[in-house]
Amino acid sequence: MTAQPTPILALDRVTKTFGHGPGAVHAARSISFSLHAGRALALVGESGSGKTTCARMAMREYMPTEGKILFRGEPVDGASPAETVLYRRAVQMIFQDPFASLNPAHTIAYHLKRPLLLHRPDIKRSEIDATVRALLQQVKLDPDLVAPKYPHELSGGQRQRVNIARALAAKPEVIVADEPTSMLDVSVRLGVLNLLSEMKQQMKLGLLYITHDIATARYVAEDIAVMYAGQIVEWGNVGKVIDNPAHPYTKLLLSAVPDPDIRFDDPSVRLRPEDVEEIRRKSAMTQDRIVEVDTDHFVRTA
Numbered sequence: 001m002t003a004q005p006t007p008i009l010a011l012d013r014v015t016k017t018f019g020h021g022p023g024a025v026h027a028a029r030s031i032s033f034s035l036h037a038g039r040a041l042a043l044v045g046e047s048g049s050g051k052t053t054c055a056r057m058a059m060r061e062y063m064p065t066e067g068k069i070l071f072r073g074e075p076v077d078g079a080s081p082a083e084t085v086l087y088r089r090a091v092q093m094i095f096q097d098p099f100a101s102l103n104p105a106h107t108i109a110y111h112l113k114r115p116l117l118l119h120r121p122d123i124k125r126s127e128i129d130a131t132v133r134a135l136l137q138q139v140k141l142d143p144d145l146v147a148p149k150y151p152h153e154l155s156g157g158q159r160q161r162v163n164i165a166r167a168l169a170a171k172p173e174v175i176v177a178d179e180p181t182s183m184l185d186v187s188v189r190l191g192v193l194n195l196l197s198e199m200k201q202q203m204k205l206g207l208l209y210i211t212h213d214i215a216t217a218r219y220v221a222e223d224i225a226v227m228y229a230g231q232i233v234e235w236g237n238v239g240k241v242i243d244n245p246a247h248p249y250t251k252l253l254l255s256a257v258p259d260p261d262i263r264f265d266d267p268s269v270r271l272r273p274e275d276v277e278e279i280r281r282k283s284a285m286t287q288d289r290i291v292e293v294d295t296d297h298f299v300r301t302a
């Protein structure tokens with residue numbers, strides 16, 4: 001067996017519980033996955049399945065209740081202040097709402113200069129404007145038109161491209177994209193996903209693509225992990241899992257395609273409500289099984 005390269009970022013049997021006692025919410029249970037340079041992992045599941053909790057742990061916004069987060073193979077909980085600064089630069093996030101994440105009082109140029117000044121001491125002051133232009137070109141926006149504008153003067157798709165440029169400004173190694181297209185017009189979603197995929201390849205980024213829309217995983221990711229009620233119930237190569245899902249819950253997610261915004265119990269899904277409940281019940285039962293990390297860094301339900 002060939003040795004796997006050390007992942008840039010890994011969650012190793014990570015659990016996150018909110019609250020205590022009978023009211024505790026087990027948002028993530030023994031989750032393991034790894035992000036590698038130039039590869040994307042799609043984390044898919046319904047609302048409330050725990051995807052954002054995993055993203056926030058990867059960003060080090062939430063501390064895991066149990067388990068470890070590893071950056072370049074080293075646990076982050078013992079990191080020095082300097083290592084934490086490096087981590088904050090290396091792991092960048094793109095949010096769902098492209099408007100809320102931009103300050104309406106500032107131009108697009110301002111939004112891109114800030115991370116350059118904060119994270120890129122290698123760039124001279126005299127080079128900042130040219131770097132802003134290059135970043136906008138990288139995300140296929142015209143710098144002359146876009147740099148002097150304010151967020152409200154751009155379309156949703158353009159704003160999300162600005163957010164991608166802002167994340168790239170820090171020269172990251174990992175990007176966590178939490179539902180990056182769900183608030184965009186359907187017509188521009190694919191363009192943004194293609195851009196993320198292109199950036200992943202060109203810049204050798206490890207990409208965590210979080211979505212409730214399993215069908216889109218194919219456009220961005222090589223690997224997929226399906227979450228239900230805080231646990232990964234199926235994982236593997238994205239094409240194999242989508243074309244030949246093994247777990248009933250993955251089949252359920254696929255049954256909502258092509259419109260992932262409708263609920264499974266919507267009559268147009270043509271699943272009987274009792275079938276949906278049965279699948280959810282069986283999926284929840286897998287939580288009681290032992291999980292192990294396999295050689296490919298993923299979780300397999302035993």
Ligand SMILES: Nc1ncnc2c1ncn2[C@@H]1O[C@H](COP(=O)(O)OP(=O)(O)OP(=O)(O)O)[C@@H](O)[C@H]1O
Nearest residue numbers: 018025026027045046047048049050051052053054
């Ligand atoms: N800060 C918190 N305090 C208490 N419970 C929380 C907190 N954050 C998340 N949860 C709960 O944890 C569970 C998982 O939520 P999470 O947001 O991770 O799911 P998700 O799959 O990202 O859903 P969505 O797509 O709706 O954001 C939910 O039951 C949620 O209510």
